[in-house]
Amino acid sequence: MMTSHSFDRIKIPAAWWAAFRQLDIEAYDVVRRAQLPLSILTEPVEVTTAQYFAIWQSVSELIGDPAAGVVKLLTESAPAQWPPSVLAPYHARDYRDALKRMARYKQLCSPERLHIIEEGEVCTIQLEWLYSEQPEPPLLVYITLATLLDLGRNGTGQPLTARFVELTQPMPAGNVKALEEYLGCEVQFGAQNNRLTLHLSDLDRHFISYNAELLDILIPALEKSLEEQQRSKSMTETVKWIVKRSLSAGRPDIQAIAKELGMSERTLQRRLTDEGTNFKQLLTEARREQAREFLADSSLNTKEVAFLLGYEDQNSFYRAFRLWEGDTPSNWRAEQLGMPPIQ
Structure with a gap:
């Protein structure tokens, strides 16, 4: 679950609540049913995806x-x-x-x-x-x-x-x-x-x-806002998160990540360099962090963990993990987490 991610923010425009009233649904009832603070009705706030989903689920339950x-x-x-x-x-x-x-x-x-x-x-x-x-x-x-x-x-x-x-x-x-x-x-x-x-x-x-003429007014302002939003984010954190989400589909490459972020590969490389890292390093860090997380799940064996991390075979995962932790995945799990080795 990533709903607590620092970039997980959704703006709630005031016109939203007026739209719900068109469905004969009162905003107060929606917010109360979603178990959210009533202050979001009167103050400009941002909600998480989980809270956003709760609002829509409430509307769904209230609507006929x-x-x-x-x-x-x-x-x-x-x-x-x-x-x-x-x-x-x-x-x-x-x-x-x-x-x-x-x-x-x-x-x-x-x-x-x-x-x-x-x-x-x-x-x-x-x-x-x-x-x-x-x-x-x-x-x-x-x-x-x-x-x-x-x-x-x-x-x-x-x-x-x-x-x-x-x-x-x-x-x-x-x-x-x-x-x-x-x-x-x-x-x-x-x-x-x-x-x-x-x-x-x-x-x-x-x-x-x-x-x-209207686009000439709107687009520069939107592009500026988008650029400011992207710059306010840690590109390192963003890329690492996307990599973790993409690992099970195979080893992600920088071209695919750049495309998902809506920027060129060169721009992405420059942003990462400015933050003192590079794509190869982030891929390694993402795999290491995910490996620890997956190994903490006793229902997964090491072969399944290797697959979820995008490795073509179990031996490649073993070699990488020994470089990271100085031990095999099974032994690390037993020693660090108090779990019996699972092959």
Whole structure:
């Protein structure tokens, strides 16, 4: 669990609570049900991902029909209430540009990532929350994916439909058909990831809401805020966290990490050098720290630990661990943690 991570902060705009009132839900009831301090209703605060999820779970429990709530929120929300990071994409040049801007500036609001992949005749957008291993509240997923489709509809002025939508969790209650009618496609539940798949040809559609003058005002300010946000973070800590999350998929490389951070490999190298480290050193530190954590779990044997750390074979892990700790993983576990050696 990474919900206590120092970068795990989500801004709560005041307009948020007004949006919930459109669903006949009082902000007081939401906050109380989520077991959060009432001060977040009157003061500008940031919450963690866990608290953010608790808020949406509370809304989900208070709302009568999730599908109807999604449609109502999207059709009745006023652009004047949107923060600049959300407003800018609605005035992009075309749908593709809008999606890219949404993915980039969403970082200013929350530690959520939109992975956009164009392949063949489709564009797939996959959601990921960086600092939580817990599943997102279903209502939050519905809102997010529907908003991305609604972005294209509002911008182009056309009744665009999705190719299909994949959701990891079923709708807890309400009319699934209503959600499918709004999205214009079948909704598949029980998927491995939450994803929206669009028709690739729709991404070339120009936005009738394109406003170059407004973007000239908004974009420099957003880019400055994004740069300040990134500089306020310890790049060392950020990279190490991403590496730990990626280890089980194989040894991560600097190119992949730089891409995820939205910067060039050269820029990432320079930032790490400025902080007195380098990628190779961080990879080693991340593996060593994770090795200690995994070995503390008595349910994992050393072969499983080696796999989770991205090693191709158990012997490679053994050699590395002996360099770090001067002993085998099994002996270290027995001596340091008082556990019997597990092969």
